Amino acid sequence: MSRLLHSHTESDSLNSDDDWIDLSLPIRTRPAPKPAKPPITTTPADDPPTIQDIITHLTEDEKELLLFFSITTSPDRLVALRKFYLDALADLTRLPFSQTYTQSEKVDYLCLKNYLSRNLRRLDLQEQRQSSxxxxxxxxxxxxxxxxxxxxxxxxxxxxxxxxxxxxxxxxxxxxxxxxxxxxxxxxxxxxxxxxxxxxxxxxxxxxxxxxxxxxxxxxxxxxxxxxxxxxxxxxxxxxxxxxxxxxxxxxxLGRSGKEDADDGEIVGDPVGREGLLLELEGEMIPYTPEELIGFANEQWAWCESEMAKAATELGFGGDWAAALDHVKDKYEPPGGQVAMVKGLVDESAAYVKSHDLVTVPPVAEQTWRMFMLSPEEQKTTPFFLGGEEIFVAYPTGNMSHAAKMMSLRGNNRHMARGAAFHEMFPGHRLQLYMSARYKPYRRLFRTSFYNEGWAMYWELLLWERGDFFKSAEDRIGTLFWRKHRCARIIFSLKFHLGEMSAQECVDFLVDKVGHERATAEGEIRRSLDGDWGKEVLEKKGWSEKEFHDRVLKASEMPIEMLRALLLGETEVDLARDLKSDWKFYDELDRNRE
Structure with a gap:
């Protein structure tokens, strides 16, 4: 019986008659086999990694190291991370820069270089602290x-x-x-x-x-x-x-009672000192000293007090901002009413920015946000709203003491809540995080509080300047409270780390100078211690506000100086491999005022 053998390669046709050989014929009479066809190479040589590839790979490798060396005080952890960052920095210096990179690639390169250098300096400080x-x-x-x-x-x-x-x-x-x-x-x-x-x-x-x-x-x-x-x-x-x-x-x-539900005990931070502050400011690409930033905050503080006095006069308190703030705090929601009030404020802010064509709000982002209530224990460190992918709402529970209930009610009143809801959700952190997860998510490695909080703070300033969002004097008092709070946070946090204020003095500062309830001030300090620059881009690029805001969100996260360079482009900002931050944003603001 004749046996047939089907012999083929992946590149041959399955229908070719030449591939069939009759094995019943004697060997000497069989046709000579054709020479084997050389294999067809279909896999091209690997493309060189892009700067985006390098950032993505480094992010994942860093996660593995941090997961493996999970004891944060371990000397071996310090050694492994220092070698990792040094090796990555050495590899980075061998990459091209000005010859081939676009402005976006230069921004990525400089952000990565800054990230690695900053982490190496942090390890040095951490080693000093751990050797105590x-x-x-x-x-x-x-x-x-x-x-x-x-x-x-x-x-x-x-x-x-x-x-x-x-x-x-x-x-x-x-x-x-x-x-x-x-x-x-x-x-x-x-x-x-x-x-x-x-x-x-x-x-x-x-x-x-x-x-x-x-x-x-x-x-x-x-x-x-x-x-x-x-x-x-x-x-x-x-x-x-x-x-x-x-x-x-x-x-x-530490002077604590040891009881889980106790509020007593000294609030203890861990000051980093002036050297640590300068390191962090350099990593954020902020070319100012701590003392200069405190001076800027004091200037803005004075403006806030002046505006609060105007609103207080309008309310009949003769310019007494503290009395006007007490009046606003008493306008809190009754038990059971806070959820509906917050939902209404979030919906209102989303509708406002859409109706005025200020920024794109994707339907899924607007439809799928969720709300949670903060427990009494959580409110010890988060006495107000906390937002991001979801919104967490502070409000008293039935098992709180009467004094604690009243402080939570007064600290989360309608008008102060109105000045915070949009900050946390739309167009603030909720929209920001939604977009950064979908546009250049690899840049989340360069996350910075100046970008995250700066975006939400920017909207506080913009909505104030528009003049039609905070209409009533109570609303203006509510948002000015938060603006004054931002100034205070710069002042007390920097002074604390400089050794010029104790944690308790920071609490007293928030109570006496900003108008916080004492419990909310203590929560803020526990959490804290445990701009106009956009106009430059609008004028030079000719973009609408919506186009500008969408571009900021789609650029994802990075130090603000790098975001400015990306938006303005290489014709306006020439980036060098050895860039040293020199963008004096506050000086520029003063020039614009003049």
């Missing part, structure tokens, strides 16, 4: 337990082999528990003390280590029967001892 002897005095076991947890993270086979040295691990945990108990006793006897900053760092590091040890235990306890026999009790002893130490540090060194 005070922290290790409070946590003498931290280094050894960190190494133990990192051995598990690295899947150290000496630790993971069957019948691993669990007796040694049990001994390590037992020793650490004894060190924690001894430290706790010394603090209680007054034989060991520490400043509040070091105590706060120690509490944070201790809680992180307890979480890591819990993960360590749960991992091995699931598959090695000998592990639990050796380590079970020492593990429980360690967790209990460290949690007891944390409670003692909080009550004795």
């Amino acid at each position: 002897p005070e922290v290790y005095t409070l946590l003498p076991f931290a280094v050894h337990i960190t190494r133990l947890c990192e051995a598990r993270q690295r899947v150290n086979m000496g630790l993971l082999k069957p019948g691993g040295d669990w007796r040694a691990v049990a001994g390590d945990l037992g020793d650490a528990a004894e060190q924690a108990r001894s430290t706790k006793e010394w603090i209680e006897k007054g034989e060991l003390s520490s400043g509040p900053v070091a105590a706060r760092r120690a509490v944070k590091a201790a809680r992180e280590l307890v979480g890591q040890v819990k993960e360590f235990f749960n991992f091995f306890d699931r598959f090695d029967p000998e592990f639990g026999w050796w380590v079970g009790e020492p593990y429980k002893d360690f967790v209990g001892a460290v949690e007891g130490l944390v409670k003692t540090i909080e009550t004795r060194l």
Whole structure:
């Protein structure tokens, strides 16, 4: 019986008769096979990576490193991240720049270079802070337990082999528990003390280590029967001892009661100092000193007080802005009315910017936002609205004390809420985050508070200047409260980090000078411490306001100087590889006023 063999390559036609050979013929009479056809190469040589590819790859690699080296106080983490950023920076310097890059690519290059340099400087400061002897005095076991947890993270086979040295691990945990108990006793006897900053760092590091040890235990306890026999009790002893130490540090060194629902205790920040502020300002491409920014904030503060006095006079309070603000605070919604009020304000702001053709609001963005209520515990650090992809609303609950209820009601009244709802949702953060997820999302690596908060603040200024959004004197008082608050935030945060104001002085400043309720001022400080430049682009490019705003949103996130360079283009802003930030935006604002 004749047998037929179908022999073909992927590039041959399946219908070719030449591919069929009759195997029944003797070998010598078979036709000579045709030479094999050379394979057709269909995969082109890899294209060189674009700057966008490089940013995307670096973002994902950085995520992997941060996930793997998850103990933030680990020396190994610092070493790994420093090598990663140095290697990436060296690779970046070998890329082309002015020869081939568009203005958009130059912006990406400079943003990435700035990001890497900034993170390297941050690591240097972090290393200085972590080497504080005070922290290790409070946590003498931290280094050894960190190494133990990192051995598990690295899947150290000496630790993971069957019948691993669990007796040694049990001994390590037992020793650490004894060190924690001894430290706790010394603090209680007054034989060991520490400043509040070091105590706060120690509490944070201790809680992180307890979480890591819990993960360590749960991992091995699931598959090695000998592990639990050796380590079970020492593990429980360690967790209990460290949690007891944390409670003692909080009550004795930080002045907290230890009760979960308590509001007492000193508010403790962690000042970065002038060097740290200059580092961050350089990373934000802000060519001003902290002292200069405080001066600018004071100028804007004076303008706010003048405008509030005008509104107060209109309301019959004779220019007394504090009395007028009290009047506005009393216009709060009754129990059960806050949700409908906030929904109405968000819908109104979206309708306003659409009807005046100020910015594009995609239907899905407008239709799918969600609302949540903040719990009493959350309101300790977020006493007002919090917005982004969703909006979180502060309002008193039935189990709050009467004083706490009244402060929450007064701090979230209708007119102050009107000055915040659009900031958080439309055209503010909700629209901003929606667009940045869809247009050049790789630029989210360069996220900056100057871009995020600056966008929402810009709309506060623009809607004020339009004159038809804040119509009533109460509405003007409400939004001026927030504008004054922005000035205050610049002043108190910079002065705190410069060592010129304590956390409590920051609270008093918000209460006495801005008009905050004390509880809301304390929440703001806990959260804080734990512009006209667009007109230049409009005039030079001839864009409508809507076109300008849409272009800003589609550019995604980056330092503002880079956004300006991108929008103006290379004919107006010539970017160099070794760019040093020099855009004096406040000086430019003064020139425009003249």
